[in-house]
Structures are given as C-alpha cells and as structure tokens.
Amino acid sequence: MxxxxxxxxxxxxxxxxxxxxxxxxxxxxxxxxxxxxxxxxxxxxxxxxxxxxxxxxxxxxxxxxxxxxxxxxxxxxxxxxxxxxxxxxxxxxxxxxxxxxxxxxxxxxxxxxxxxxxxxxxxxxxxxxxxxxxxxxxxxxxxxxxxxxPPINETASTKFNLPETSDNSKTTLDNNVPVSPQSSPWPEGQLRIVFDGDGVLFSDEAEIVYQRGGLDAFRENEQNKKDIPLPKGPMHMFAMKLQEIQEELGKDNRAMLRTFLVTARDHVVTKRLFRTLTEWKLKIDEKHFVGGLDKTPFLCAIDPAIFFDDSIEHIERARPYVPTAYVIYGAKNNAAAAPQILPNVAQPTEEVD
CATH class of the missing domain: 3.40.50 (Rossmann fold)
Structure with missing residues (x-):
C-alpha cells in the first residue's frame, strides 16, 4: 500500500x-x-x-x-x-x-x-x-x-531597544521588560508553533481595510462583518493538518504539540475571528490579542519552534529571539510594495553546478 x-x-x-x-x-x-x-x-x-x-x-x-x-x-x-x-x-x-x-x-x-x-x-x-x-x-x-x-548575529539581550515601526503594532513595551524567562515552563519535548492572524491564518482582507482606512475603518468593517467568517489565509490548511495530528496523538501525547495565535488585534475586533475559527472547526490552543503591543515578549515566553508572520517589522523584531518564517503574502507584500527582505542580511541560497 x-x-x-x-x-x-x-x-x-x-x-x-x-x-x-x-x-x-x-x-x-x-x-x-x-x-x-x-x-x-x-x-x-x-x-x-x-x-x-x-x-x-x-x-x-x-x-x-x-x-x-x-x-x-x-x-x-x-x-x-x-x-x-x-x-x-x-x-x-x-x-x-x-x-x-x-x-x-x-x-x-x-x-x-x-x-x-x-x-x-x-x-x-x-x-x-x-x-x-x-x-x-x-x-x-x-x-x-x-x-x-536567519537570526541576527549579535547576541540577543534581554531588553528591547527597538525602532518604531510603520506596522499596526505602533505601541511597544517598555525597553526594560525582560524577554528571556529564567526557565521554561513548557513540557520537555513539546512542539510549539505560533501563527499571526490576518495575512497568515486568515486572508489579508481585513488588513487591507486597515492599511487604506486606518484603525477606525478596520474596526467598523469587522463589526459590520462580525458574523461573516474571514477568508482562508495561506497557513489555514497547515493549521488544520496540525489539528489532525493532535487528534492522532491521542490523550497521552496531546501535550506534545501546542498551537498559538498571537495577533495585533484587540478584544474589540475578536468576534469575527472567533466566528471564523468556529466555522472552520479549528482549535488553536492559545490566543493572544496584544492590541498593538510588540509581539516579541510574548514570543519569548512561548519559546516556539517557529513563528509565522506576514509583517517584516514583526519578523525583524522577533528573529534575534525565536526562529521565524516570513509569510510573503497579500497586497502589502507584493514585489512592488514590499520592503527589501531583511535589509543588510544576505539570504543563503542553494548553490548549483
């Protein structure tokens, strides 16, 4: 077979x-x-x-x-x-x-x-x-x-000193907030995977509204469509596959795989998101709505095997601390509009004959 x-x-x-x-x-x-x-x-x-x-x-x-x-x-x-x-x-x-x-x-x-x-x-x-x-x-x-x-070559300190970004996470945590926990609270051998929301699990439909009209237009759009599930994003099927694997792991091994959603959305615009997950029958183990705060301290607390995000700003902030993968998807990441990928960092390519 x-x-x-x-x-x-x-x-x-x-x-x-x-x-x-x-x-x-x-x-x-x-x-x-x-x-x-x-x-x-x-x-x-x-x-x-x-x-x-x-x-x-x-x-x-x-x-x-x-x-x-x-x-x-x-x-x-x-x-x-x-x-x-x-x-x-x-x-x-x-x-x-x-x-x-x-x-x-x-x-x-x-x-x-x-x-x-x-x-x-x-x-x-x-x-x-x-x-x-x-x-x-x-x-x-x-x-x-x-x-x-690739990670930043410099050793990541436990404190932030990061520039303001143009993304919708305009508010950053205080520079003195520690980002490296003294000890990991997670079970040994557990696989943790973190997804962004819009432009990753979900399409960039709502994000386009934000980019064009700002936060008020974004909130109004999400309120008007609170009962309409968001379209599927590039990581939707992968997340569904992970859920199937969790089911296969069974009760004894269920804790070996844990999924996370860390999104810049706040509680005001969560209803449509939850409606979408319910429609998909997709269970994400943890959901963090950081409301514009820097995601990096949350990622350091999670200590994931990989973090998927469609924002170059979030990737730049996170990559000194956790493994990252840039999801080059949607209108803001088209070749004409997107910034240079990871400026000043050579991307390894596979050499050929």
Whole structure:
C-alpha cells in the first residue's frame, strides 16, 4: 500500500542547516571554490539552521506515536554529488529524513505538488513568493510557505531597544521588560508553533481595510462583518493538518504539540475571528490579542519552534529571539510594495553546478 502522511513538509538544505560559510565562499569566490570547500568538508556536519528545531520536533512526533504521521522531504537545487555533505549531516543529527530531491539547478518548487507538500520552507524569497502568489499556478494550491529568516548575529539581550515601526503594532513595551524567562515552563519535548492572524491564518482582507482606512475603518468593517467568517489565509490548511495530528496523538501525547495565535488585534475586533475559527472547526490552543503591543515578549515566553508572520517589522523584531518564517503574502507584500527582505542580511541560497 502507498504511504499516506497527515503532513508533508518540504525544506531546503539552507533552511534546515546553517550553510552561511559555504554560501559566503560561493558569493565571494565562485562555484569552483564552493565545490572544493564542500569536498574538503564533506565529513564535517553542518550545524542546525533556523528550520532545524521544527523539523526535529515534527519527526519526534512520529517516534512518540509509532505512526508515520509526518514526512519531511529535503529539496535542494544542488546535484546529488554536491549534496553529499547535507546527507551526511542528516545522518549525523539522527534526522529520519528518507525522501529527497536534488534537482541540479531546477527550481525545487516544480516538485512540491508531486511530493504532496503541505508546508514549504526556504531561504529563497522568489521561491516563497511563487508558492504564495494568488496569481500563481494551481499546482501550489493549499501549500503553505515561509521564508526562513536567519537570526541576527549579535547576541540577543534581554531588553528591547527597538525602532518604531510603520506596522499596526505602533505601541511597544517598555525597553526594560525582560524577554528571556529564567526557565521554561513548557513540557520537555513539546512542539510549539505560533501563527499571526490576518495575512497568515486568515486572508489579508481585513488588513487591507486597515492599511487604506486606518484603525477606525478596520474596526467598523469587522463589526459590520462580525458574523461573516474571514477568508482562508495561506497557513489555514497547515493549521488544520496540525489539528489532525493532535487528534492522532491521542490523550497521552496531546501535550506534545501546542498551537498559538498571537495577533495585533484587540478584544474589540475578536468576534469575527472567533466566528471564523468556529466555522472552520479549528482549535488553536492559545490566543493572544496584544492590541498593538510588540509581539516579541510574548514570543519569548512561548519559546516556539517557529513563528509565522506576514509583517517584516514583526519578523525583524522577533528573529534575534525565536526562529521565524516570513509569510510573503497579500497586497502589502507584493514585489512592488514590499520592503527589501531583511535589509543588510544576505539570504543563503542553494548553490548549483
């Protein structure tokens, strides 16, 4: 019988591992130097990258249940020979990744539908844009995608000193608020995933109203449509898949996976949101309506394996502290309107022959 998984995650090697050193060589010295470096270091395991904690935790759910609930597929534009160091690193880190694509330069998104992908994680902006484009191919329908963002190189302090943003989270917490708890209250081995609301779980319909008319127009729109569910966003199906996995975990292992919603909405505009979740029959374990406050202290308290948000400002604030994935979706993130992705930070790409 063919294998059937509840969730399929496709991840690039640069999202799974820290490939920054080889990437710098490729940028500065060219392909031949890159290949020589990889050959010389073929037995040196790559260090975990931003997507590593999520992948490891997802695969641990298979171990806990004894079921093949989740499949993680490595997709790479390298050829098979150049990818040997990646394969050795997978073995070194004891990751049960059995399926792979090494495309030798072909865009890996071509094969996402063949893998029946539910979530695609990459460090290449164009790949994520292609998958999430509302005018793109039907082949990507139902596939969630996120641009895995490298952490800030500087050590994150426990206090904020952040610039004001242009996003609707204009109010920030006091700079003296600690963001790193002394000890984690969470169960050992628990997988925690955080979603933003508008533009992530939900479409950006309401967010467009806010961008065009401000907070008053946004609140009026949400009040008028309080009984009309929000349209589905790019992470809707992925969240539903996670709920299916929670059900498969059963009572004994249910706590191994916990989901969170952290949104800039306040209580005045929650009715439509709750109506939507009820309509979808989607249960999110925790919901935090921060009403314009900075999300980062809440994220630090949650300590997630990954945080999905469609706001570059929220991503910039959070990435020194937690693994982040930028959901490049909606009107504010179209190629013409969106800001440069993570300014002054080179995005690792997968080098090819």
């Amino acid at each position: 063919p294998l059937s998984f509840k969730l399929v995650v496709c991840i690039t090697s640069t999202a799974l591992f820290d490939c920054s050193a080889s990437h710098e060589i490729w940028l500065n010295e060219g392909l031949e130097a890159y290949q020589a470096y990889q050959c010389a270091n073929i037995k040196v395991p790559l260090e975990p990258g931003v997507g590593f904690p999520l992948v490891r935790s997802l695969l641990d759910l298979n171990k806990a249940t004894g079921k093949q609930l989740i499949d993680v597929v490595l997709v790479s534009r390298n050829d098979g020979e150049s990818g040997e160091r990646v394969r050795n690193s997978i073995t070194h880190h004891n990751l049960c990744i059995m399926r792979m694509s090494f495309t030798g330069g072909t865009d890996v998104t071509r094969y996402l539908s063949a893998w029946k992908c539910d979530l695609f994680l990459s460090t290449e902006e164009n790949q994520v844009r292609k998958v999430l484009s509302t005018t793109g191919s039907d082949a990507f329908k139902g596939i969630a995608a996120g641009l895995v963002c």
